[in-house]
Amino acid sequence: MEKGKKQIVMSGIRPTGFLHLGNYFGALRNYVRMQDEYECYFMVADLHSLTTHPDTKELKGHVHRVLAENIASGLDPDKAALFCQSHVRETSELYLYLNMLAYKGELEKTPTFKDKVRLQPDNVNAGLLTYPVLMAADILLHRAALVPVGKDQEQHLEIARTYANRFNHRYGDVFPEPQAFNFGQALVKVPSLDGAGKMSKSENQNATLYLADSDDLIRKKVMKAKTDSGPTEPNSVKPDYIENIFLLMNLVSEKDVIEKFESDFNNCVIRYGDMKKQLAEDMVKFIAPIREKAESIRTDEKYLKEVMEKGAEKARKSANATMEKVREHMGLVY
Ligand code: ADP
Numbered sequence: 001m002e003k004g005k006k007q008i009v010m011s012g013i014r015p016t017g018f019l020h021l022g023n024y025f026g027a028l029r030n031y032v033r034m035q036d037e038y039e040c041y042f043m044v045a046d047l048h049s050l051t052t053h054p055d056t057k058e059l060k061g062h063v064h065r066v067l068a069e070n071i072a073s074g075l076d077p078d079k080a081a082l083f084c085q086s087h088v089r090e091t092s093e094l095y096l097y098l099n100m101l102a103y104k105g106e107l108e109k110t111p112t113f114k115d116k117v118r119l120q121p122d123n124v125n126a127g128l129l130t131y132p133v134l135m136a137a138d139i140l141l142h143r144a145a146l147v148p149v150g151k152d153q154e155q156h157l158e159i160a161r162t163y164a165n166r167f168n169h170r171y172g173d174v175f176p177e178p179q180a181f182n183f184g185q186a187l188v189k190v191p192s193l194d195g196a197g198k199m200s201k202s203e204n205q206n207a208t209l210y211l212a213d214s215d216d217l218i219r220k221k222v223m224k225a226k227t228d229s230g231p232t233e234p235n236s237v238k239p240d241y242i243e244n245i246f247l248l249m250n251l252v253s254e255k256d257v258i259e260k261f262e263s264d265f266n267n268c269v270i271r272y273g274d275m276k277k278q279l280a281e282d283m284v285k286f287i288a289p290i291r292e293k294a295e296s297i298r299t300d301e302k303y304l305k306e307v308m309e310k311g312a313e314k315a316r317k318s319a320n321a322t323m324e325k326v327r328e329h330m331g332l333v334y
Contacts, residue, residue: 010138013070015046015063016201016202018065018201020199026190043083043311044067051127073290077311084308087316090320090322098167111155144178154187192208193226213291227241232268246258252279252286257282
């Protein structure tokens with residue numbers, strides 16, 4: 001890396017619904033922490049959403065929501081480039097070139113592709129198959145070194161590294177190897193409240209806490225989380241669904257509160273009803289200010305348009321510089 005030059009960071013969130021705690025702790029929290037020290041590109045991944053959500057009636061509203069929830073979570077559009085994927089047309093050009101380096105067999109083996117085929121057997125489109133190629137294009141377009149994502153994206157990052165290396169090997173060094181990033185720890189997976197999978201925009205909605213949920217809905221969802229009658233042996237191993245409640249508490253509660261419940265569990269005196277009440281109140285305290293702030297930003301279309309325009313301008317500048325190098329290295333300059 002050149003001395004004094006900031007490392008480049010890139011990531012994105014699909015506008016397919018309401019943002020949730022998984023998006024917050026897997027992605028947004030890192031975005032906010034990184035914006036001061038790194039050159040950041042964060043996008044609303046509208047093109048990716050077309051692979052699973054071809055109906056675009058609600059797309060505009062969702063794009064606005066994702067932007068507003070990013071900003072309400074602390075992202076500053078004057079520091080990071082916050083933009084919409086489809087506003088940077090160079091993405092499509094790099095996606096095309098990378099498709100020539102991507103093999104059908106390896107794409108078919110991607111676990112996320114197999115999952116999606118199961119979920120939408122009537123719409124197994126080529127975009128779904130080449131989703132990791134588009135994701136690699138998003139990242140490599142800015143020659144990003146770090147990609148803040150949740151654990152579910154680890155394999156896609158591995159694929160992006162493969163394409164970067166394949167390109168460099170064939171045409172000469174243009175791309176750094178992008179790494180998945182989380183501040184100082186392993187990548188995060190926020191579990192759903194029913195313990196059956198992860199929090200998600202479109203699945204598991206009753207067991208997912210959204211940044212737009214009302215105080216009462218948050219309380220209701222948390223109180224419904226699965227528990228049991230408590231451990232009978234001191235210092236027992238926690239069942240998965242109890243481990244998940246502790247994990248959620250670790251995200252939003254004070255240290256001494258967590259320690260109290262840990263100790264109650266280890267001494268077999270834990271009252272899960274009290275624990276969930278505490279967790280619900282701490283969740284409300286955490287989510288309510290973000291929800292309220294996002295609501296006022298979301299309805300200010302003029303401001304959001306300005307944010308997107310400014311972000312796209314920065315992103316296009318970085319994309320153009322990369323694409324000049326790409327075309328030159330590929331021998332496409334005549
Ligand atoms: P979703 O799966 O909710 O549709 P996206 O695919 O748009 O979310 O992912 C946006 C970001 O949020 C990615 O970095 C992804 O890794 C992260 N993310 C999504 N769900 C979770 C979760 N339950 N725990 C941790 N990170 C998550």
